[in-house]
Amino acid sequence: MAGNSGPLSPRAKLAVTAGKAAAAVSRAAGRGSGSVIGGKVALKLDPDLLARLATHLDVVLVSATNGKTTTTRLIAEALRASGPVVSNALGANMPAGITSALAGGSDARYGVIEVDEKYLAMVARDVDPKAIALLNLSRDQLDRAAETRMLAEKWREGLTGTKAVIIANADDPLIVWAASSSPNVVWVAAGQEWKDDAWSCPSCGGVMQRPGDDWFCGECGFRRPTPSWALSGDYVLDPHGSAWPIRLQLPGRANKANATTSAAVAATFGVPPQVALERMYQVQAVAGRYDVITFMNREMRLLLAKNPAGWLETFSLIDGPPTPVLLSVNARGADGTDTSWLWDVDYTRLTGHPIFVIGDRKLDLAVRLEVAGQNFQVCESVDEVVRMAPPGRIEVIANYTAFQDLRRRVGN
Numbered sequence: 001m002a003g004n005s006g007p008l009s010p011r012a013k014l015a016v017t018a019g020k021a022a023a024a025v026s027r028a029a030g031r032g033s034g035s036v037i038g039g040k041v042a043l044k045l046d047p048d049l050l051a052r053l054a055t056h057l058d059v060v061l062v063s064a065t066n067g068k069t070t071t072t073r074l075i076a077e078a079l080r081a082s083g084p085v086v087s088n089a090l091g092a093n094m095p096a097g098i099t100s101a102l103a104g105g106s107d108a109r110y111g112v113i114e115v116d117e118k119y120l121a122m123v124a125r126d127v128d129p130k131a132i133a134l135l136n137l138s139r140d141q142l143d144r145a146a147e148t149r150m151l152a153e154k155w156r157e158g159l160t161g162t163k164a165v166i167i168a169n170a171d172d173p174l175i176v177w178a179a180s181s182s183p184n185v186v187w188v189a190a191g192q193e194w195k196d197d198a199w200s201c202p203s204c205g206g207v208m209q210r211p212g213d214d215w216f217c218g219e220c221g222f223r224r225p226t227p228s229w230a231l232s233g234d235y236v237l238d239p240h241g242s243a244w245p246i247r248l249q250l251p252g253r254a255n256k257a258n259a260t261t262s263a264a265v266a267a268t269f270g271v272p273p274q275v276a277l278e279r280m281y282q283v284q285a286v287a288g289r290y291d292v293i294t295f296m297n298r299e300m301r302l303l304l305a306k307n308p309a310g311w312l313e314t315f316s317l318i319d320g321p322p323t324p325v326l327l328s329v330n331a332r333g334a335d336g337t338d339t340s341w342l343w344d345v346d347y348t349r350l351t352g353h354p355i356f357v358i359g360d361r362k363l364d365l366a367v368r369l370e371v372a373g374q375n376f377q378v379c380e381s382v383d384e385v386v387r388m389a390p391p392g393r394i395e396v397i398a399n400y401t402a403f404q405d406l407r408r409r410v411g412n
Helices: 010-028 033-043 050-055 070-080 095-101 116-128 148-159 173-179 253-268 273-280 308-315 342-344 360-370 382-388 400-410
Strands: 058-065 085-087 110-114 130-133 165-169 185-189 231-232 235-237 243-245 293-297 299-302 324-326 354-360 377-378 394-398
Touching: 010 050, 010 095, 033 095, 033 243, 050 095, 050 116, 050 165, 058 070, 070 085, 070 253, 070 273, 095 110, 095 116, 110 116, 110 308, 116 148, 116 360, 130 185, 130 253, 148 173, 148 354, 165 173, 165 253, 185 253, 231 253, 235 377, 243 273, 253 273, 273 394, 293 400, 299 308, 299 400, 324 382, 324 400, 342 360, 354 360, 354 382, 382 394, 382 400, 394 400
Parallel strands: 058 110, 058 130, 085 110, 130 165, 165 185, 185 231, 299 394, 324 354, 324 394, 354 377
Antiparallel strands: 231 235, 235 243, 293 299
C-alpha cells in the first residue's frame, strides 16, 4: 500500500500532529519553515516515528558533500513519472527535518531524502531504503566534520550488507571505498574535478596513481571499478550502451553529473532514462540556487558554494571577464566556523573579473584574494555592490548562511 496512511499508532499520530503544530507556530513567528522544530517535537514524542513513517514508502537516500539538494530534486522529478513523491526538497537533512518531510507525505509512494553525511548510516538503519545515492566526499565544515577518510569508513561500516542498491560515483576513491562493503552497487562515472581529498588510498594509505581518468593504488591494488553508467559530454550512457541527451536548465558539468546519477537511480525503480531526463528539464532552480533575479534594476545570478570542491565547480559556471562577481562568506554554525578552507580555493580563476566581497568574514576572504593577486573591493552590503559594480549580470557566489542572507535581502 502506498503512502503513510497505514496504521500509525495513536502515539505516532499524536507525534505527527504535535510536530505539525510546532512547525505552524514557528512559521507564524517568522522563523523559517518550521520543519526542524516540528520534527524535533515529533521525535521526542515518538523516537521510532521516522521508521514508522517510511514503512510504506520506497525510499531513496542521497548523501554527499556537494550536490545533495540538487540531486535529490532531480531524482524526485524523475520518480514522479511513476507515482507521488515526498521529499525534503529544501534541504533540512538531519533526522528532525527528514521526519517532518515524511510526515507531510501521507499519499506518497516514494520518499526521496537528502541526508547529512554524518547521519547517513543512522537514517539508513531507520528507513530501510531501496536505494542510496553516494556522490562525493570532500573536506567541509572543518570544525565539525570528521576527516573525510573517517567519514568514508563510517559509511562503509554502516552500509555493510545493506539490502539497498547503492548508486555510487566510481570516480571518487572515498565513495568507492565506502560503497564496496555493499553487495549490490551500481557504479556511475560521474567525474571528480576536486581531487585534493583523495591522494592517499582509503584502503591502505598508499599513494594513489591517477593516469588520465583512471585511479588505482600501486600498493594494495584498490582500484576504480568499471562503471555501468557514465556522463559523456552532454549525454548519459546507460548500461546497454545507449546515449541519452541531457537537457537541463541548471548550468554546469556538476549538474550533468547529478543528472547522470539521478537517471541511474530512477532506472532502479523502472523509470527509463529518456523519461527521467525529460522530467529533470523542468527544474530551473533548487532552493534559490541558480536563480537569476532582478535587484535594484540589476540582474544577479545566485550560486551556492560551501567548500573548496564546490567553489571550484562554481567558478566554471561564470562567464569570462569582465562579468562582475560578488563573493560572500560567513562562518556561522551552519557554515562551519573555521575559514581556513578559503586557502584551498584557486581564486586565480577569477583573474580579470571585478570582484566585490561582503559577509561576516569578508576580511578573511580579502586577505586570501590579496595573496592570490586579485583586484577586489570590500563592501558593506549587496546594495553597495550593485551601486559600484560595472554593467552586466552580477554573478553571486556565497556559502550557506551568506546565501540565505542574500536571498532575504534581494527578496528571493
